[in-house]
Amino acid sequence: MAKTLVNLEKISKSYDGHLVLDELDLTIHENEFVTLLGPSGCGKTTTLRILGGFERPDKGRVVFDGMDITNLPANKRNLNTVFQKYALFPHMSVAENIAFGLKIKNKPKSYIDDKIKYALKLVNLDGYEDRRPNSLSGGQQQRIAIARAIVNEPRLLLLDEPLGALDLKLRQDMQYELIRLKNELGITFIYVTHDQEEALTMSDTIVVMNQGYIQQIGTPESIYNEPENAFVADFIGDSNILGGTMIHDRLVEILGARFDCVDEGFGENKPVDVVIRPEDVKLVVPGEGLIEGVVSHLIFKGVHYEMEVQAGGFEWLVQSTHMRPVGTKVSINVEPSNIQIMNKPASEDEEAVPLEV
């Protein structure tokens, strides 16, 4: 793995007696695209603000490139932030906005001019030097905000829900744009979002947070395919989360039926949570699967059909390209490798929460 760039050590922060971060530990490597993902109030923005120098942690240390920067003010840190609402300076032109950081550092004019050109080219907005921020669209303003940050050649770029205010299509374009930018600049990105799709698309590493705790750290694939607890499973994508019993290694009982699985080491006759992604639920002819049921709901979603199947006293969410009308009798089957076994939640913050996004 690459060199460590940032180390958050036992960071705690509370506002008015309300604990937002509790002894958070996080290591970020050079040239990594890290996403802090979680519902609002999970502490992701606070973490970013502590990194940016806008908040001081109550306890703990922030180590940047081997140096303790916990008490270093924001203007002395070798990192830059792209703010949620762009925070462009309205009374300055685009060029003046981009030049702001360099002028503060007393860089020569020719250097600044070159940098402005380079940055505008990088964000595909050449020729926009003299425009006012107000005359630009949301997406363009966001690009300027990024340009303004990167001309300072930060080692680390912090992005606070930068695409939150854009519409869906533009958001998707900007996601690719950000990946390209990161690769061209070769710097570390820390990205905060509550949008799981955004996180899955762009990140090298996703840090799922809830109520001030890190729930899981991993690649998008591992977070999606092997959620460690019900909260992660529920927050990332749709899922069926069922209570079950681990009979012994590689065999789990769900709703009275025994499924083969690939998980080991949970013990024998141990209560567990089971996650099955809706696209992994196979609907087969009655009698051929493990649990019998009937389709109770059907929605066309474009890429696939989404169905609800009442089976074994549980309402299964099923996604399939093959449509079955409401009332169809079906049988449910799941491939062993698509069954994800998790320990029962150890605390409240690991429980699945209703999504509000």
Added chain:
Amino acid sequence: MKKLYISLIFLFLYAPIFTLIVLSFNASKTRAKWGGFTLKWYFSLFENEAILQALWNTLLLAALSALIATVIGLVACIAMQSMKKKTRALILGIANIPMLNAEIVTGISFMLLFISLGVTFGFGTILLAHITFNIPYVILSIQPRMKQLNTSTYEAALDLGANSLQAFFRIVFPDILPGILSGFLMAFTMSLDDFIITHFTKGPGVDTLSTKIYTEVRKGIKPEMYSLSTLIFAAVFILMLLVNYTPRKKEK
């Protein structure tokens, strides 16, 4: 119909002032008849030493009190910005009450305060009183501007390497400048316009235009007073136009 209605309203509103303006150009000394157009009242006005002194006092008072009130009000707004919502609302409320207070009450309170403190009445006491009653107007015009301010622009400036002073003067200040200007002009106008509070806080021998007019009128109305009143009206009118025009121009 609508137009007629509006014209009527304006007629009622401006008839008295219009009468005054017309009379200030009347060559005849009596109000009863029109003696032809003249500017002589204006000329004789500017030959009157006492009136010129009062004019100077008025302008100096307006400029100084507006300037000082703007600085104090601005600092107050900055401080309020970092307060909690409840505290801020409370302080805003307290700051606004003096505006609603009857001027005569304010004037007499000032007088009593200065007497009890043993302060000698003069230009200084008027200035203090004007600064005080101007502060709420300044806060009222800066505060909304400050609230609209995207607080992250300040943080963005820090993020880009500016220290807090640089961030304030280069980023926050230009953004709230229209509010500061209109606050200043508002305070200037209020001071220019004031009679009652000045009347109660002035010392002997110090006069502003409004108190001067009042003393003159008590002796009997001279046509010079029409022209002086016309000039004050014109000045306030222009200032009010400026106050209302400045913020809008910026928002385009």
